[in-house]
Amino acid sequence: MKKISVLLLALALFATVYAGEEKGTKPGTQTSTRYESVTISTQRDVIFQETFNGSNTVAALEARGWVVINADGGGTTAPWYQGSTQVFNAFEGPDTGYVASNYNGANGFYINHWLISPPVIVSAGDTLSFYHRSPDANPYDDSIFVRYSTTAGTTPAAFDQTWGKYRTGEAGWQLWTGTFSHSGAVRFAIQYYITNGGPSGANSNYMGLDLVQIKGPVVPVELTSFNANVKDGAVVLNWSTATETNNTGFEVEKKQNGQFFSIGFIKGSGTTSESRNYTFVDNKVEAGTYTYRLKQIDLDGSFEYSKAVEVIVAPPAIFALNQNYPNPFNPSTKINFSLAVDSKVSLTVFNILGQKISILANSNFGAGVHGVAFDAAKLNSGIYIYKLEAVGIDGSRFTATKKMMLTK
Ligand SMILES: [Ca+2]
Ligand SMILES: [Ca+2]
Numbered sequence: 001m002k003k004i005s006v007l008l009l010a011l012a013l014f015a016t017v018y019a020g021e022e023k024g025t026k027p028g029t030q031t032s033t034r035y036e037s038v039t040i041s042t043q044r045d046v047i048f049q050e051t052f053n054g055s056n057t058v059a060a061l062e063a064r065g066w067v068v069i070n071a072d073g074g075g076t077t078a079p080w081y082q083g084s085t086q087v088f089n090a091f092e093g094p095d096t097g098y099v100a101s102n103y104n105g106a107n108g109f110y111i112n113h114w115l116i117s118p119p120v121i122v123s124a125g126d127t128l129s130f131y132h133r134s135p136d137a138n139p140y141d142d143s144i145f146v147r148y149s150t151t152a153g154t155t156p157a158a159f160d161q162t163w164g165k166y167r168t169g170e171a172g173w174q175l176w177t178g179t180f181s182h183s184g185a186v187r188f189a190i191q192y193y194i195t196n197g198g199p200s201g202a203n204s205n206y207m208g209l210d211l212v213q214i215k216g217p218v219v220p221v222e223l224t225s226f227n228a229n230v231k232d233g234a235v236v237l238n239w240s241t242a243t244e245t246n247n248t249g250f251e252v253e254k255k256q257n258g259q260f261f262s263i264g265f266i267k268g269s270g271t272t273s274e275s276r277n278y279t280f281v282d283n284k285v286e287a288g289t290y291t292y293r294l295k296q297i298d299l300d301g302s303f304e305y306s307k308a309v310e311v312i313v314a315p316p317a318i319f320a321l322n323q324n325y326p327n328p329f330n331p332s333t334k335i336n337f338s339l340a341v342d343s344k345v346s347l348t349v350f351n352i353l354g355q356k357i358s359i360l361a362n363s364n365f366g367a368g369v370h371g372v373a374f375d376a377a378k379l380n381s382g383i384y385i386y387k388l389e390a391v392g393i394d395g396s397r398f399t400a401t402k403k404m405m406l407t408k
Contacts, residue, residue, distance in 0.1 A: 048120045048214040053093035056082040061099070065118030067154045067187075074107025079192075080115050083208050091131040091173040091210035098210035103140070106198035113192040119152040120187070120214055122180045128188055129177040130212040133169035140197075140205035142168045146178060148188040159189055168207040180214075188214075221247050221268075221296050221304075224275070228292055228311035233338065233369020235282040235311050237292055244269050244276065251295035252280045255308070260293060268296070286368035287315035315367035316340050319398035321388040324374070328405040331377040335360065338369045341392040347372055350385045357384065365390075374404075381408045 054060065058068045058078050070079040083090055083098035090098040101113050134142045144166055147159040163178040180186065190209060197204030226239040237252065247268030253260040263284075269276045282290075290313065294306040316338035324333045335347065347361040357379065360372045376384070387401040 045216040046213050047122065047126060047216040048117070048212070050117075050212040051093050051097060052083070052090070052099045052210055052212075053097035056080065056099040061115070067114070067116035069114035069116065069156065070105070071112035071114055071156055071191075072105075072107035072110045075105035075111075077102065077104040079105045079113035083210075087135055087206050088133065088208065090208075091133075093210075098208045100206060100208045101192045102206040103194075103197050103199055103201065103204035106194070106201070106204065109194075109196050109198045109201040111192055111194040111197040111204055114156060114189050115191075115209070116149075116154055116189045117187050117212070119185045121185050122214060123183045123216065124181050126180045126214055126216050127177050128180065128212075128214050129175060130190070131169075131173040131175055131210045132166075132190075132207065133173045134205055134207045136171055138168075138170040138205050140201075141170075141203050142192070142205055142207040143194060143203070144168060144207070145191040145193050146176065146188070147191065148180065148182075148186045150182045150184065150186055152185040152187045154187065156189075156191075158187075165193070173210065221245060221298075223294070223296070223306055226294060226306055226309055228290075228309045230285075230311060230313050233283075233285070233313070233316070233336070235285050235290060235292070235313065237280045237282070237309075238277065239294065239306075240275060240277045241269070242275055244272050246271055246299040248297045248299050250278065251297060251303075252282075253293050253295055253305075254282065255291040255293075262295075270299075283371070285313050286366035286370075287313050288368075289313070313368065316369060319343075319390055319392075319396070319400075321386075321400035321402060323402055324386070324404045328407040329376070330406060330408050331379075332373055332375040333404060334371050334373050335386055336369060336371045337388050337390075339365055339367050339390055339392070341367050341394050341396060343367075343390040343392045343396075343398075345370075346387075346389045348387050348389075349374060350387065352383050352385070354385075360386070376406045379406055381406050 058080060061068055061080060068080055080099050080101050083096050083100045085095045089095040105111060105113055145162060147162045149158040150160055151158055192207060194204045196202050221244045222242040224240045224242045229236050247270060249268035250266045251262050252264045254263045263282060264280055266278050266280055291308050291310050293308040295303050297303045319340050320338040322336040324335045326333055343365055345361050345365045348356060349358040349360060351357050360374055383403055383405050385401055385403050390398045
């Protein structure tokens with residue numbers, strides 16, 4: 001395999017009403033409000049980028065400000081050269097749009113090839129990233145050092161900071177990232193370094209680099225408000241953004257049993273400098289305390305969490321049976337009722353002759369506001385009566401009836 005690669009490489013250096021009787025009064029309005037404003041930070045500015053999508057001869061690299069050093073002093077090929085489609089294709093851009101190195105650049109068993117970046121002004125906390133790989137299931141491991149020079153020097157001795165030594169990807173392109181701890185002009189270096197390499201060595205084959213980026217301070221998807229309120233027994237989440245950058249959207253998460261779970265997704269606005277408002281309604285709540293947060297997701301899949309907001313859904317002050325909605329209806333409608341305490345509930349539909357048509361509910365419900373759907377697809381037009389009977393755990397009893405009209 002290695003020999004074949006030698007030949008191939010040698011050749012290829014170039015790659016979203018009817019009123020009824022009712023015992024009781026209107027349900028109390030539940031208000032609740034504990035919230036805080038939050039800022040979600042996500043998108044970063046790209047300070048430096050090299051795609052290697054043009055020519056990657058040493059001369060072309062140097063013309064773009066890269067410094068190439070053949071520190072082992074030998075080899076039959078240039079230390080860095082155009083990626084070859086005969087080994088693998090580039091991570092991005094044209095298939096040959098990456099820079100490569102291999103064992104034929106060795107001085108005997110020793111390979112020491114430096115690819116030193118142009119000077120870049122960074123701030124501590126900025127991140128360097130690039131993609132690297134070798135052939136899949138590489139039998140001859142390749143490895144690189146990643147370093148930077150806080151003096152923006154161009155000699156190996158000037159590289160006073162070392163992130164570490166890493167084996168290049170052996171299952172497709174792999175992303176490497178590191179964080180600068182220094183502010184000022186720097187150069188970073190990717191050093192292909194192997195001591196038992198060369199055409200006869202055990203530890204070198206072929207490696208490529210693509211899409212080198214330095215990303216700077218975060219540009220936020222600026223969340224100017226995020227609050228939760230209770231309306232008609234549901235939790236209404238509202239949030240606003242001042243600006244958005246590459247925003248795919250917001251996963252809405254709710255805490256249950258100590259863990260957050262996604263309960264819905266609201267699409268974002270991509271990139272905009274205009275203020276945007278978003279709403280999400282969580283109908284699946286009973287009396288209790290709930291915690292929500294937003295997971296803001298970028299187009300590239302990266303994400304950030306907002307701070308969490310807490311909302312208290314107070315139990316309704318009284319029992320109530322609401323008018324169905326819509327009404328008149330065809331063929332389905334929804335009936336809401338409020339329970340001041342946990343109750344055993346029956347909700348039954350009768351026709352105008354008092355004959356039982358349908359049992360919509362006959363079980364225990366928690367204190368809170370509940371909604372039950374009624375589908376009358378198989379019934380004839382006319383007036384129907386629905387009756388709620390609730391027996392609370394505190395012994396309270398509530399009964400109410402209302403009329404509704406099916407119009408086909
Ligand atoms: Ca590329
Ligand atoms: Ca060399």
